[in-house]
Amino acid sequence: MEYMSPTERDSHINCTNVDAFKKVGIVINICYGGFGISEWARQQFKERARADGYIPQPERTDEKLIDLIEAHGSRVNGLCSSLIIEYIPNDYYINKCYRIDEYDGSETLVLLHNKYKLKKITEIIQNEKLSESVRIEQTKQLLDLFEEIVD
Secondary structure (H helix, E strand, C coil): CCCCCHHHHHHCCCCCCHHHHCEEEEEEECCCCCCCECHHHHHCCHHHCCCCCCCCCCCCCCHHHHHHHHHHHHHHECCCCCEEEEEEEHHHHHCCCEEEEEECCEEEEEECHHHHHHHHHHHHHHCCCCCHHHHHHHHHHHHHHHHHHHC
């Protein structure tokens, strides 16, 4: 690998970055009927109630919701729901490179690998702190990494 200036080294995208291995939990429903939490679970969020008393449904990545499912399992399930936690790489979550597919209420978490690859390559190409040769090398490394994952 060629010499990199300190600026290039500092902005070098490191595929072994510890943050890249962090995971984000996302709650999905794996039962026909739809996503929902039980009244008991909803009451665990009463400190978030609006002035009119309505308790909004927590986000699917809400740490408290994830903790409740881990600790109490099916007690959190709403009517006709079976909630589970699936974990995805933090970088996919931050870059919105996932979607939740739904069929008759049953959900599947899908990682959008091509969207993620495109975002990462775009980041490398647009990084003006890197020389052209470093951009090319990093793009090759990223593509090689995805090839290894697919194989």
